[in-house]
Amino acid sequence: MLRAHTVEQVRAAEATLLAALPEGALMQRAAHGLAYAVLDLLGGGYGRRVLLLVGSGDNGGDALYAGAVLARRGAYVEAWLLSDRAHQDGVAALREAGGRVIDPPLVEVRRAQRGASKPRRDFDVVVDGIVGIGGRPPLRPDAAAALDAVAGVPVVAVDIPSGVDVDTGELAGSHVTADVTVTFGTHKVAQLVDPAAQHSGVVHLVDIGLDLPEPALEALQPADVAALLPWPDPQAHKYTRGVVGVRAGSATYPGAALLSVAGADCGLAGMVRYVGDPAVVDRVREAHPDVVGDGRVQAWVVGSGSDSGAEEALQAALADEVPLVVDADALEFADLVTGLPAVLTPHAGELATMLGEDRVDVEARPLHHVRAAADVYGTTVLLKGRHSLVAEPGRPVRVTTTGIPWLATAGAGDVLGGVIGALLAAGLTPYDAASVGSWLHGAAATLASRGGPIVATDVARALPGVIATLPA
Ligand SMILES: NC(=O)C1=CN([C@@H]2O[C@H](COP(=O)(O)OP(=O)(O)OC[C@H]3O[C@@H](n4cnc5c(N)ncnc54)[C@H](O)[C@@H]3O)[C@@H](O)[C@H]2O)[C@@H](O)CC1
Numbered sequence: 001m002l003r004a005h006t007v008e009q010v011r012a013a014e015a016t017l018l019a020a021l022p023e024g025a026l027m028q029r030a031a032h033g034l035a036y037a038v039l040d041l042l043g044g045g046y047g048r049r050v051l052l053l054v055g056s057g058d059n060g061g062d063a064l065y066a067g068a069v070l071a072r073r074g075a076y077v078e079a080w081l082l083s084d085r086a087h088q089d090g091v092a093a094l095r096e097a098g099g100r101v102i103d104p105p106l107v108e109v110r111r112a113q114r115g116a117s118k119p120r121r122d123f124d125v126v127v128d129g130i131v132g133i134g135g136r137p138p139l140r141p142d143a144a145a146a147l148d149a150v151a152g153v154p155v156v157a158v159d160i161p162s163g164v165d166v167d168t169g170e171l172a173g174s175h176v177t178a179d180v181t182v183t184f185g186t187h188k189v190a191q192l193v194d195p196a197a198q199h200s201g202v203v204h205l206v207d208i209g210l211d212l213p214e215p216a217l218e219a220l221q222p223a224d225v226a227a228l229l230p231w232p233d234p235q236a237h238k239y240t241r242g243v244v245g246v247r248a249g250s251a252t253y254p255g256a257a258l259l260s261v262a263g264a265d266c267g268l269a270g271m272v273r274y275v276g277d278p279a280v281v282d283r284v285r286e287a288h289p290d291v292v293g294d295g296r297v298q299a300w301v302v303g304s305g306s307d308s309g310a311e312e313a314l315q316a317a318l319a320d321e322v323p324l325v326v327d328a329d330a331l332e333f334a335d336l337v338t339g340l341p342a343v344l345t346p347h348a349g350e351l352a353t354m355l356g357e358d359r360v361d362v363e364a365r366p367l368h369h370v371r372a373a374a375d376v377y378g379t380t381v382l383l384k385g386r387h388s389l390v391a392e393p394g395r396p397v398r399v400t401t402t403g404i405p406w407l408a409t410a411g412a413g414d415v416l417g418g419v420i421g422a423l424l425a426a427g428l429t430p431y432d433a434a435s436v437g438s439w440l441h442g443a444a445a446t447l448a449s450r451g452g453p454i455v456a457t458d459v460a461r462a463l464p465g466v467i468a469t470l471p472a
């Protein structure tokens with residue numbers, strides 16, 4: 001499991017470790033991890049040109065000590081101090097190792113602001129040590145101007161791309177966009193949650209020995225998904241594996257029924273039932289001969305393409321008192337499932353309507369809003385997006401890091417609802433079903449795509465192949 005902790009949790013864990021270690025040892029661990037990540041990126045040290053952007057805190061200290069390591073490896077290292085309170089021992093270490101310190105920095109900043117100098121493209125990499133977990137967004141104007149002056153040079157962020165909100169992943173003005181982020185002890189929320197996650201680049205975790213509590217956020221990895229999947233046991237028969245029912249689609253939107261069933265029929269449940277408009281039933285049976293009609297189920301999938309029949313479909317599903325996936329048209333009636341075992345699967349626009357918020361604000365603060373929705377409805381909410389989020393009251397938010405931009409295609413959400421329904425029917429909790437389903441859905445899109453475009457049926461077809469690749 002990949003885990004992300006809050007600044008407060010990291011600070012507490014650091015305090016315990018700092019008390020047990022010689023002074024400066026923790027920063028040395030961080031700085032060495034950072035330096036080796038930069039060496040990896042540059043393919044070595046000798047002859048490489050490195051610019052350190054150094055703020056006033058320990059984040060700048062990490063950059064300076066890493067700069068000293070790089071200078072000893074033969075790199076040309078220059079530090080641009082953005083404050084006269086830069087880490088003094090770090091500055092001394094850099095100088096001693098042969099690194100240079102630009103002084104005074106404001107001369108450079110003003111020159112850059114006037115456009116009198118060319119962008120500093122003569123560096124191979126910029127190390128962003130402006131602020132780390134102690135920073136308050138956005139970047140101050142002098143730091144933003146320094147960034148402008150080095151535009152175009154690859155950036156390695158120290159711990160966090162400076163200027164983003166570390167605990168929420170929100171952006172509030174100017175910030176660093178990193179190619180690589182080297183983080184310490186644990187991931188930070190902003191590296192996984194959009195919009196900030198889009199500015200973190202490849203995140204490299206350096207273990208500095210922190211002992212951490214339950215995280216604020218977690219991301220399933222293949223082994224976690226494998227451990228949660230309902231592998232059939234040797235005595236299994238179709239009913240012990242779970243029966244999932246689909247009440248989706250309508251005469252107006254028959255495709256939604258076909259795609260929801262395609263997701264539900266991925267093989268993770270023992271049987272799939274479909275209930276709907278007779279004309280749609282015929283089409284579903286043609287496409288999926290194994291799908292049967294109404295009867296007892298262990299989970300329902302309701303709402304995609306249900307059109308004006310959404311409320312009735314939801315009421316009928318609720319009568320069975322089994323867990324359910326509430327999607328699309330049925331989300332309008334989501335209060336009917338308040339406090340019940342369910343997975344609500346809105347995208348940002350639907351969540352905005354449910355909460356009476358603005359869509360733009362939901363996109364700017366997805367973590368805040370998905371948590372709010374989970375609290376309001378007292379159940380599991382999956383907010384679909386580039387990095388989908390699964391929230392349930394009292395549990396770490398789970399973020400999905402599988403998936404590709406091609407997955408933004410019509411009907412992909414219908415397939416997702418079906419997969420989650422199959423997992424619910426197989427006995428997973430709503431929280432696990434939503435996060436495992438979302439992970440499989442993203443991985444199936446990646447597998448189906450091979451770099452090219454895909455449509456929703458490709459995703460459904462690729463699901464068994466993804467499951468086959470999991471470590472059993
Ligand atoms: N505490 C520890 O034991 C360790 C800390 N480490 C590093 O220390 C960092 C945290 O250090 P600090 O607590 O000193 O804080 P930071 O270095 O993150 O930043 C705080 C400083 O930045 C300034 N600042 C705040 N917002 C700003 C803004 N918007 N624009 C420009 N400047 C701003 C503040 O005036 C303050 O001096 C971590 O992110 C990590 O990089 C690592 O060395 C590992 C060990």
Ligand SMILES: [K+]
Binds near residue numbers: 059130131132157
């Ligand atoms: K930083």
